[in-house]
Amino acid sequence: MTSRIPRDSRLRLVRPRPLAAAPRAMNQQRSRRPAPRPPEGTPAPAELARMARSGLAGAARVARWADAALGPGRGSATAAGKATLSGATAEWAAGELGLTPAQVRADWDTARLAGLVEVHGDTARPGWRLRAWNRDDSAVLRGWVALFDAWSLAHPEPEGHEPATVGEVVSAMPQVLSFLQLSAGPVPVPQLLDLLQQRVTELRTERCEVDYAPHSADTAHPGSDTGPEPALRSARPAPVEPGAADAPLAPLLEWALRALAAVGALTYGEGQATLTPLGSWAVWVKLEQICVAAQSPAGNIEQGAEDMLRGCAQLRPNAARAEYRAWLAARPVAGAVTELLDAARGEDALLRGLAFEALRAVGAPAEPEVRAVLGEPTLRPYALLWLAEHDGADPEDAHEVLTRDEATWLWVDTAAAVADHGEAPLLVRHLESAVQPTVPALLDEVRAVGHPRTVQVLVALAAAHPDPALAKAVRRAAFQVHTGG
Secondary structure: OOOOOOOOOOOEOOOOOOHHHHHHHHHOOOOOOOOOOOOOOOOOHHHHHHHHHHHOHHHHHHHHHHHHHOOOOOOOOOOOOOOOOOHHHHHHHHHHHOOOHHHHHHHHHHHHHOOOEEEEOOEEEEOHHHHOOOOOHHHHHHHHHHHHHOHHHHOOOOOOOOHHHHHHHHHHHHHHHHHHHHHOOOEEHHHHHHHHHHHHHHHHHHOOOOOOOOOOHHHOOOOOOOOHHHHHHHHOOOOOOOOOOHHHHHHHHHHHHHHHHHOOOEEEEOOEEEEOHHHHHHHHHHHHHHHHHHOOOOOOOOOOHHHHHHHHOOOOHHHHHHHHHHHHHOOOHHHHHHHHHHHHOOOOHHHHHHHHHHHHHHOHHHHHHHHHOOOOOOOHHHHHHHHHHHOOOOOOOHHHHOOHHHHHHHHHHHHHHHHHHOOHHHHHHHHHHOOOOEHHHHHHHHHHHOOOOHHHHHHHHHHHOOOHHHHHHHHHHHHHHHHOO
């Protein structure tokens, strides 16, 4: 006989978790890899962040003033709707902050380069780093590194120099900075100048274009060599005489050292230069990134976006992010973003979620492309979450930008990824991320949302769930969707 005693239904979901946690379900049981440790003597991240906050205090002050005075919430940090401060606005800020207009403009430019102010087309608005400035040390350090990377923009080169030579010096400075970092102490400027000259010479040699076109005999001078060998000899760079290029490079090296000193990367004076703790740490970070790019843990750097994402599916989130950064570092940003979005348009839901995780490593340069896919139903929920986090929303709260249908569609898409690539317990736990309070409500909305993988997801969930009553209800829903009911 069966019992007729009423009992509580088990068709009720546990407390919902933020939807943003669902795509990470595949990576929760992987072993951790030890993170590389900075050189001995490097200050703790909290101390480095304190130094960065001190160096960027003026930029943060101007960014906060713009946020408060020029219309918070209106999507623009300038009165005239431009990304640069007008003369009237600079005067206004100078009067309220006790600065000169020139100081306001300099701090505003620094804020833009550090990501405290973000430029979107012809408008600017407060960046997410400004929101996290007082509570997130990593955001502060990333902001300072962004300024460090843009040192040549923060302090333009002196006039009277060939743009090509300036570009060569900028390209050669990473090697100079690496030498300073390895030296771990003061280095005489003449030694740096010699290193700069060697690196510039290497760059010029790498750009050497050899004319392989055959030379006809009637164009050759009597008694001269003919054939390809003379062309090769004439194309080789002439030996650089000692001191020949020192004169034009010396003032540019001084400009570079003073610019790097101005952003807080080194100290320069008395004929020598020394990296600051912040500068030494930043150069170490860059060297680590180069090593990761050259020897990425999973060897995905030479793969296309789809194969790279499949390789990252087996990694922990931090290791996957390192792989994304290595892959992105080897490609132009625009092409990389296009590749990732193309991979996201495929049938594999796991790759869709991972593609947008990789786009988070791209940051602001990906915004126009991500915003352009909002009209594609398959990508829209992912794009909305990406844009919400990019605009400063907490990742745990970003799901609030989704409508109920969009959240349900994303739940089914993520469940498809778990069903295809995960284990049964992960699919059962995925129920916790649904926005609906009960399973019947979830099934009703899943049937209505029209995801192409609905039947497969429900069948897999019914097979995986240990509760017979719930599994039966899910199987019934799968049959109804399959038959068009």
